[in-house]
Amino acid sequence: MVNFIGFNQILIIICMTEKEQNTEERILIAAKQVFLRKGMAGARMQEIANEAGINKSLLHYYYRSKDKLFLAVFRLAIQNFLPEIKSILLSDVLVTEKIDRFVEGYMNVLLNNPFVPLFILQEIQRDPDRLLNIFLEEGIQPQLILEQFERAVQKGEIKAVDPKHLLINILSLCIFPIVARPMMQRMLYDNDSDAYNEFLRERKKVVSEFVKNAIKK
Amino acid sequence: MVNFIGFNQILIIICMTEKEQNTEERILIAAKQVFLRKGMAGARMQEIANEAGINKSLLHYYYRSKDKLFLAVFRLAIQNFLPEIKSILLSDVLVTEKIDRFVEGYMNVLLNNPFVPLFILQEIQRDPDRLLNIFLEEGIQPQLILEQFERAVQKGEIKAVDPKHLLINILSLCIFPIVARPMMQRMLYDNDSDAYNEFLRERKKVVSEFVKNAIKK
DNA sequence: TATATTTTTGACCAAATGGTTAAACTTTAT
DNA sequence: ATAAAGTTTAACCATTTGGTCAAAAATATA
Missing domain, CATH: 1.10.357.10 (Tetracycline Repressor, domain 2)
Incomplete structure (x- = not known):
């Protein structure tokens, strides 16, 4: 079987606007968008996931909790x-x-x-x-x-x-x-x-x- | 039977600090305390009720919804x-x-x-x-x-x-x-x-x- | 190719939250 | 005193929300 991994990666690189960068970074950018506009109390994890175009569980996979994600955004x-x-x-x-x-x-x-x-x-x-x-x-x-x-x-x-x-x-x-x-x-x-x-x-x-x-x- | 209503009212008047003013006003003052510090998104109806020392249902009895209560505070x-x-x-x-x-x-x-x-x-x-x-x-x-x-x-x-x-x-x-x-x-x-x-x-x-x-x- | 590891997903959960309701209590009017 | 109206309460309800988990998918390793 042909190895399509390389091909996929090339696709990813070409479509940078869609699947740009790794998931962790995409989450941070989406979280920034939401936290900056709504604040900690007004921000919703689901909204951040939507903004990043990924499953909500991934937020916890990479940042463990809303508070941790918030801190990352605050530092940023x-x-x-x-x-x-x-x-x-x-x-x-x-x-x-x-x-x-x-x-x-x-x-x-x-x-x-x-x-x-x-x-x-x-x-x-x-x-x-x-x-x-x-x-x-x-x-x-x-x-x-x-x-x-x-x-x-x-x-x-x-x-x-x-x-x-x-x-x-x-x-x-x-x-x-x-x-x-x-x-x-x-x-x-x-x-x-x-x-x-x-x-x-x-x-x-x-x-x-x-x-x-x-x-x- | 003796009518104690007048006596109760006197007590209320004396203890103005505790039971000061009518409920509607007390709610507004408590809501102001909470909304101003926490904002709409961070404020909790229960916290406002606690601050006013009354049952949470009274907030809705007098102001119908969180949004209406918020608007009253904003105007204030x-x-x-x-x-x-x-x-x-x-x-x-x-x-x-x-x-x-x-x-x-x-x-x-x-x-x-x-x-x-x-x-x-x-x-x-x-x-x-x-x-x-x-x-x-x-x-x-x-x-x-x-x-x-x-x-x-x-x-x-x-x-x-x-x-x-x-x-x-x-x-x-x-x-x-x-x-x-x-x-x-x-x-x-x-x-x-x-x-x-x-x-x-x-x-x-x-x-x-x-x-x-x-x-x- | 087969296996281990990492990443992603959807289903699920418990707690929190705004809101409702019916009953109890208080006050006012008759 | 009694009925009516207004006020207060506790118990509930539906939804939202942060978070978990096991299985699936993808990727890396051997």
Whole structure:
């Protein structure tokens, strides 16, 4: 008998869109879709299985429980943000230039992962201690930014502001318009998605200017 | 036989903390507690009944379904914010003074209702059309603020800024630190609640200055 | 090719959950 | 005091839901 395994594998590779990647990865992607939109409490294992186009039992075969699968998604969500942020924070430029880059880069990541922030805020409210620990494990270090602001103040590059307030200001201005998009797009732009996208594009400059204006001596 | 009804009522009045107000109201208060913290998907009818100290059937007796009870809570949450905001917006003072008052008043309401914003953002993401309609029914008019900003620009009171960006900036700076409190209090203040309260107090001034600095000519 | 191992599936289960109902209890009206 | 109306309760119900299991299918190994 002829061995069709190789042929099948070739088929699989060709039809990547349908049977793309291994099952474990497909589950994770489907779980991300569902968990990010519905949260832990609103997500259904069956819906994740449907989204992945596989049998529900496979979710447990690969991830054991809903909680474990959720944790994998939570980690993934964090990892979507970390690299971009770290590379900017570690770059060696003036603090004002760094703020420009941060706002630009951070808002880009937010636009590509619009469901992540509300998801994270929601879930941290539900189970703060455990999930904040995961943040630490994934290597989030707000201290890093705060120190940079402090040094910039000492060196006289910027006005003497509380670095914590400055950090929260920047995060607020970037994150809120994404988190509140379903509300604001309807209230301010008659639910015109293109118009709100344009608004968010403008916003990169607006936020940069807004922040820099507040810290220039 | 002696009529004990009057005596019972007196007891009820005395023990207001225990049997306070009528059942319908007690249910609404309990439902608010649970829905605001857990959201529609995470809330349990039994938990609400326990919180109210009554039988679960009474929830359905007074509010028919979980969905109806949720809607009542959603309306209530909006109403907690409206009066304060409206009174400030309608006051006849300079735009800079109005921003001061708005930030002060809005952040006070937020501190008294810290779970409302995340709750609303979460639920609007789940069912945007229906819930945004409720917002309109309750009389939210962002147009009101936008027009005031526009007029202030025309009269030359403030720099020519896009009123929508200005509005989102103010809302962001006020709302985000409350919504992200479970996260930020831990990351920036070692979970010291008093320290974060102090941070939020300072913030009223910081935000006011931050915003006014961005719009002064 | 035959055998062991891994992957996938459908049937099933127990607990949880929103909701119903009839009876008991309380209050009001007559 | 009695009947009527309103309120409260416990027992139930149907469905949903996370999870299990044994058998089937596919794959790897010998």
